[in-house]
Amino acid sequence: MSQHHTITALVQNEAGTINRLVSMFRRRGISLASFNAGDCEQDGYSRLTMVVDGDETLLHQTVRQLEKLIDVVEVEDLSQEHSLSRELALIRVDCEESQRTPVYNLVNEFYAKTPRSTPQSLFVEFAGATPEVERLLTALEPYSIGEIVRTGVVAMGTESNL
Amino acid sequence: MRSGARIVMEALVREGVDTIFGYPGGVVLPLYDEMLNWPQVKHILVRHEQGAAHMADGYARVTNGVGVCLATSGPGATNLVTGIANAMMDSIPLVAITGNVNSWAIGKDAFQETDIQGITIPITKHNYLVTNVDDLPGVLAEAFYLANTGRKGPVLVDIPKDVFIAKTDAPFPTVVARRGYTIPGAPPKSQIDEVIKLIAESERPVIIAGQGILASGSSDLLKELAEKAHIPVINSLLGLGNFPRTHELSLGMMGMHGEAAATMAVQEADLVMGVGIRFDDRLTGDTKTFAPKAKIVHFDLDPSEVGKTVSPIAWVVGDLKLALESLVPQVEPKRHDAWVSQVKNWQARYPLHVPEGKFLSRTVLRALNEHTQGTAIVATDVGQHQMWTAQFYKIQQPYNWISSGGLGTMGFGFPAAMGAKCARPDDEVWAVVGDGGFQMTLQELQTAVEYGINVKICLLNNGYLGMVRQWQELFYDNRYSHVAMGSPDYGKLADAYGVRFFRCSRTEDLEETLKEAREHKGPVLCEFVVEMEENVYPMVPAGTNNSNVIMDPELPKQTAGANK
Numbered sequence: 003m004s005q006h007h008t009i010t011a012l013v014q015n016e017a018g019t020i021n022r023l024v025s026m027f028r029r030r031g032i033s034l035a036s037f038n039a040g041d042c043e044q045d046g047y048s049r050l051t052m053v054v055d056g057d058e059t060l061l062h063q064t065v066r067q068l069e070k071l072i073d074v075v076e077v078e079d080l081s082q083e084h085s086l087s088r089e090l091a092l093i094r095v096d097c098e099e100s101q102r103t104p105v106y107n108l109v110n111e112f113y114a115k116t117p118r119s120t121p122q123s124l125f126v127e128f129a130g131a132t133p134e135v136e137r138l139l140t141a142l143e144p145y146s147i148g149e150i151v152r153t154g155v156v157a158m159g160t161e162s163n164l
Numbered sequence: 165m166r167s168g169a170r171i172v173m174e175a176l177v178r179e180g181v182d183t184i185f186g187y188p189g190g191v192v193l194p195l196y197d198e199m200l201n202w203p204q205v206k207h208i209l210v211r212h213e214q215g216a217a218h219m220a221d222g223y224a225r226v227t228n229g230v231g232v233c234l235a236t237s238g239p240g241a242t243n244l245v246t247g248i249a250n251a252m253m254d255s256i257p258l259v260a261i262t263g264n265v266n267s268w269a270i271g272k273d274a275f276q277e278t279d280i281q282g283i284t285i286p287i288t289k290h291n292y293l294v295t296n297v298d299d300l301p302g303v304l305a306e307a308f309y310l311a312n313t314g315r316k317g318p319v320l321v322d323i324p325k326d327v328f329i330a331k332t333d334a335p336f337p338t339v340v341a342r343r344g345y346t347i348p349g350a351p352p353k354s355q356i357d358e359v360i361k362l363i364a365e366s367e368r369p370v371i372i373a374g375q376g377i378l379a380s381g382s383s384d385l386l387k388e389l390a391e392k393a394h395i396p397v398i399n400s401l402l403g404l405g406n407f408p409r410t411h412e413l414s415l416g417m418m419g420m421h422g423e424a425a426a427t428m429a430v431q432e433a434d435l436v437m438g439v440g441i442r443f444d445d446r447l448t449g450d451t452k453t454f455a456p457k458a459k460i461v462h463f464d465l466d467p468s469e470v471g472k473t474v475s476p477i478a479w480v481v482g483d484l485k486l487a488l489e490s491l492v493p494q495v496e497p498k499r500h501d502a503w504v505s506q507v508k509n510w511q512a513r514y515p516l517h518v519p520e521g522k523f524l525s526r527t528v529l530r531a532l533n534e535h536t537q538g539t540a541i542v543a544t545d546v547g548q549h550q551m552w553t554a555q556f557y558k559i560q561q562p563y564n565w566i567s568s569g570g571l572g573t574m575g576f577g578f579p580a581a582m583g584a585k586c587a588r589p590d591d592e593v594w595a596v597v598g599d600g601g602f603q604m605t606l607q608e609l610q611t612a613v614e615y616g617i618n619v620k621i622c623l624l625n626n627g628y629l630g631m632v633r634q635w636q637e638l639f640y641d642n643r644y645s646h647v648a649m650g651s652p653d654y655g656k657l658a659d660a661y662g663v664r665f666f667r668c669s670r671t672e673d674l675e676e677t678l679k680e681a682r683e684h685k686g687p688v689l690c691e692f693v694v695e696m697e698e699n700v701y702p703m704v705p706a707g708t709n710n711s712n713v714i715m716d717p718e719l720p721k722q723t724a725g726a727n728k
């Protein structure tokens with residue numbers, strides 16, 4: 003059964019590291035729903051969060067192929083229960099200042115933020131699990147969404163390392 | 165303080181490399197200058213960088229060590245690409261060193277700049293762009309280490325010109341360790357125990373033994389296992405040589421053009437032990453119908469191979485030698501007389517067949533095998549002649565067989581044979597090539613002559629891209645599209661290069677030709693003008709059921725009865 007799987011990897015930062023990882027996904031036809039890289043608690047290393055679409059066999063292959071890459075130090079397959087996963091969305095809602103009350107209501111309901119506003123647009127910032135982000139986007143739809151930027155998922159295990 | 169160029173030479177000496185294969189150019193000038201100070205490292209100047217990569221590959225295969233090739237930036241580096249991909253597909257340890265433009269010019273489309281690191285990411289085990297000379301000793305030590313440990317493979321080190329010139333005191337590391345890279349060790353005992361049980365329970369077991377046996381140096385253990393538990397041994401194309409081909413338990417190669425008895429044995433077996441193979445599609449045919457009656461066990465040191473193409477019920481993941489060292493003493497001695505005699509029966513009924521009265525590629529290869537008793541090193545090119553050599557040349561010893569399996573690279577055979585001869589100058593080395601593939605890299609004849617690389621070339625000239633012609637005959641209704649291929653006058657060509665030449669087109673002359681070719685001290689080109697439209701059998705059409713082996717239609721009637 004095809005579904006989203008979240009994988010994290012600790013990688014050594016070298017020339018070409020990201021290229022090498024992405025190349026592996028492309029070459030083996032594994033589709034990436036999201037890919038995130040950033041500094042982590044260890045100098046010279048990055049931690050990546052990747053979401054792949056596919057069945058268990060594909061997930062297994064992906065993990066094995068990632069582990070084979072020399073710059074990859076460790077790979078973790080995060081099951082839903084024992085992980086924390088978040089993404090950040092910036093949403094530009096193009097509505098007149100006079101009509102923003104319902105938008106602010108939604109912002110409050112979701113504990114979102116509005117870091118900026120202009121006469122034409124209200125900028126909404128929201129961090130949450132992917133289904134929450136989807137829910138907010140659906141709720142904002144009637145108020146004319148001008149642009150959406152999402153970071154994709156970052157995730158970490160909550161039990162496995164103990 | 166010493167220069168980056170000197171560090172490269174120091175690294176070669178530290179790694180015990182006595183021969184490298186390369187071609188100079190602008191950005192590697194500092195290295196070529198330094199090379200003059202290091203007579204202990206022999207440099208073979210090739211005629212095309214692809215040849216350098218294939219020579220390093222052949223050198224690696226016959227020594228079970230690392231081969232080294234060297235090229236300049238841009239076109240020099242890109243000319244290596246086919247050879248690197250070839251080594252990757254066959255897990256051959258190669259270190260490819262390329263020069264690049266000065267580090268400050270990288271990314272500015274400088275003259276002869278090419279992103280060889282980016283280009284070779286999917287075809288190397290790992291690669292480096294070294295922009296700081298202080299990193300160079302560590303990178304080179306690591307490159308050799310990565311190439312030749314774990315699942316072996318090619319590693320490329322790209323070095324900008326200024327890094328060859330820059331100086332450093334940075335020492336070579338005393339130990340190479342890389343976080344997150346572990347060399348697989350002994351497999352868990354539970355996995356070995358499971359296999360012992362499966363062998364004990366089996367009635368019709370087979371072993372399919374591949375290159376992993378060679379890479380891990382386990383040929384003797386394989387033989388012990390087969391004899392102790394009385395299990396027939398089949399080879400993948402690259403595994404040839406890991407088990408003596410004249411051993412009574414040897415069934416030869418299986419798969420698309422494998423021997424019928426070997427392929428049939430797997431289809432009938434109740435236990436299939438894949439040992440150091442990757443169940444490649446040329447071997448399995450349609451995986452859904454592969455070994456339908458068998459429990460499959462997979463021995464591999466690379467966990468990503470397990471379950472990649474077939475679904476084993478048990479696996480042994482780890483160092484193959486350690487696995488066999490633990491398995492062999494514990495296996496119960498057994499006899500499978502009924503099974504082995506059934507398999508022998510198939511062998512007798514569906515033998516490899518050489519029709520008499522014609523001058524065929526098979527006639528030549530059978531004779532070559534008889535002359536050398538299967539003891540020469542043989543490198544093949546790619547095509548029909550490759551399959552016939554795998555079938556008829558009964559390789560006796562490990563590390564004597566060189567063939568491009570995964571990539572199927574035409575043009576590989578002759579330079580690979582040269583690399584092998586450089587590595588083992590006292591051994592007889594034959595390159596078996598077709599007229600198509602030979603014309604891809606024959607410029608290396610000059611290299612062979614200049615350095616006195618004494619390889620014997622068995623050129624099977626059928627006037628066709630034979631393997632493609634065969635598919636057009638069988639699957640495209642005899643419509644030959646661009647497969648008839650002309651050749652130069654090879655006698656004149658050999659003369660021009662100063663290579664000893666023989667042309668043979670009759671069975672009567674075969675003995676004399678082979679005898680003289682073998683006796684001649686120096687490179688020899690033997691052109692065998694063979695039957696043009698000869699087909700390779702048995703055959704399992706690509707991606708179909710291995711149970712439907714197409715037998716040689718020319719098999720004598722009393723044996724060909726079961727032609728399905």
Ligand SMILES: Cc1ncc(C[n+]2csc(CCOP(=O)(O)OP(=O)(O)O)c2C)c(N)n1
Pocket residue numbers: 545546547548549550572573574575597598599600601602624626628629630631632
């Ligand atoms: C570089 C490359 N190009 C094309 C092919 C496809 N191919 C496979 S076998 C073959 C024919 C080889 O002809 P020849 O070298 O004469 O050998 P023969 O089959 O006649 O023995 C071709 C074109 C290949 N394997 N490698």
Ligand SMILES: [Mg+2]
Pocket residue numbers: 547598599600624625626627628629630
């Ligand atoms: Mg030919």
